[in-house]
Amino acid sequence: MPDTDLLIDLVHEDAHLLVLNKPAGLLCVPGRGEDKQDCLSARAMQRWPDALIVHRLDMATSGLVLMARGAAMQRALGDAFANRVVHKRYEAVVDGAMPVRDEWSVIDAPLMADWPRRPLQKVDPAGKPSVTRWRALSSTADGETAATHVLLEPLTGRSHQLRVHLLSIGHPILGDALYGSAEVQARAPRLLLHASELGFVHPATQQMLRFQSQPDFAPLLLSFSSLFSTARP
Template sequence: MTAYKAAMSREVKTLYVAEAEDGIRLDRWFRRRWPHLSHVQVQKMARSGQIRVDGSRAKPEDRLTAGAAVRVPPIPDPVEKTPGERPTLSDRDVAYARSLVLFEDDMVIALNKPAGLAVQGGTKTTKHVDRLLSAWGEGLERPRLVHRLDRDTSGVLLLGKGPEAAKRLAGAFARRQAKKTYWAIVMGAPSRGPGRSDLALKKSGINDFEIMRPADPKEHGAEPAETAFATISRAAHRASWMALRPFTGRTHQLRAHMKAMGHPILGDPKYGDEASNELSGPLKLQLHARRIELDHPGGGKLIVEAPLSPEMKAGFAHFGFSEDEAEQDPFAGVKRIR
């Protein structure tokens, strides 16, 4: 069994949510400050009542408001690997993890996450990106996740090397400073745009049956969501290749917004309908995190693009799309409403 040396401060603190953090999820707020915490650790602290917001229990997915008082329980220090300890990953796993690298320097790693690989583990998920990060070491050497992609979405996934780099990258995502461009193939022929959807979304169901549905912004539990969209190419009126830019980071936001617009993303078993499922045929989810642009934590700009996944290549081949049809940035000059 792997053994680690860990220390923990016994001090309970009360910290206040900054104005720039208004609307951030509770779990992301914690991991922005303590990047070494796992998602499971934050969940356990919240569900056991150790974390409280303005004196009340809170769920990991709850949104925080500026000025809220957060009770912070004792936080475990980053673990350090015991000298001489055997690696937790096989040589094959290490090689696989490193084969996913698109870009790496002393502060940032950009991975090309394949479709089907979860970002974080769960009760039935043992192979995931978070586990593979041990390929770079443990303790302070272990990279930190700073954002997420759905299991079946392929493309660019950024990691921070060290607590400070991770904190800066996570802060950029929390403040919505990262420009994310997704490519998707959807049913039908949406307007060419660029346009926006600002339909609020509300989560319903649990676990594998969890889904985001349109909601009135005043409805309890509804979350504001904003997506910019632009059509790059069309296959007659059957399907369209689109660029999507989320200005907010709600669960399944792009998939739910396109479904609500009447143009579900093809290959989507959760948000598709009978017509889109028939058009999709054997195609897997046609959603790909193509590009991320944001400030590099060490200065300057960081721009990373991920090549098409095998799943998206199959969709492009089926409908006759070609990558050279795309503009460098179809959202040039487009800004979020909020």
């Protein structure tokens, strides 16, 4: 059996819940097939047998994942997500130059499954309401190539929401193998999307908790820094 201490990046542990830092390329829950059984939940359950999934990140997305310890806590945390009282913030690097401003902008575009191309999603007026806040931190342009470091806050929790919303405004996330063009995919070794903040009221203690995680592509952002044409506000 693998050493789970080496396979789990533990951010927080108490008697009721866990916060873990998921690497890119790891599933949150088992997939179909023997080769897709290794996942964050399976690793967590080896160490905490009562660990249960509350929400998920895409396989290609890295960052903070909250897990419950026991069914009662899973229900309480699930209700918090459903009632949109959990603060979630992501960081991404996207294709193209976006305007750098202090205020947040909003993408309000309903999403639904693109059935002929499953598991892809698409913007469609008949889809479910989907809202994302975004704010560009810095932007760089080198000839015809441009990129923007952006903060994202999904106010709803649709599948692939951030990826499709950014694509819909002409700024796909670099390294996106599902929604990016060949050029966009080639500009990064992985999807440059990271769940960097989680904040919520602990259902058992009523304490306000907030966790932060720096993306593992932060060195890439630093390498861009000499090209950034607009300073971080």
